[in-house]
Amino acid sequence: MTDEPSGSxxxxxxxxxxxxxxxxxxxxxxxxxxxxxxxxxxxEVAPRAIVARTAPGALQEADRLWLEHARTAAVIDDEDCFLVPGADRDWVRVRRTAHTALSAALEPGAGSVVIAMSPDGRRLCALTEEDDDYWIVVHHFEDRPV
Incomplete structure (x- = not known):
């Protein structure tokens, strides 16, 4: 572990x-x-959950489902921390707050993605825009040591 975030x-x-x-x-x-x-x-990606972008409260539901799946997959640690990409695509450690809404980081337009990775790099949970839907995607890196 280092004492500084990865990258700038x-x-x-x-x-x-x-x-x-x-x-x-x-x-x-x-x-x-x-x-x-x-x-x-x-x-080959199969989402764990799908929310129609046109559904009432779609962003709030996508955020709720992302949090549920991120917790279930152990992407968020005991201190409410996980990793997101920084300015140069190196990982930056972040903590959830009372105001966290991952959907706010989606760029306007279909095809946007926000990836959150567990601090140990073994699991991730992403929120993506896919055509008319928001997808929650969970992935386990099988080659990462336990």
Whole structure:
């Protein structure tokens, strides 16, 4: 573990999502952002949950389902922390707050994705926009040691 976040200053997306950036505790040897992205965005991905983007309260429901699946998959640790990509796509450790809404970090337009990874790099839970839906995607990196 290092005492500084991986990479440079975090992108503004954590702030948009109501996340608190934690300036320590990022593990070395984590899966790259490119690898995490590929695990979430590929033709073989099957979402754990789907919310129609046109449904009333769709963003709130997507946030609720993301949190439920992120907790179930142990992406969020006992201190409410997990990892998100920073400005240069290195991982930054963040903490959930009372104002966290991961959907706020989605860029406008279909195809946006927000990836959250467990602090140990073994699991991720993402919120994506897919055509007319929001998808919750969970992935386990099988090659990461326990």
């Amino acid at each position: 200053a975090p992108a503004p997306r954590p702030a948009k999502a109501g996340l608190e950036v934690v300036m320590h505790g990022v593990a070395e040897g984590l899966p790259s952002y490119a690898r995490a992205f590929k695990a979430v965005v590929n033709v």
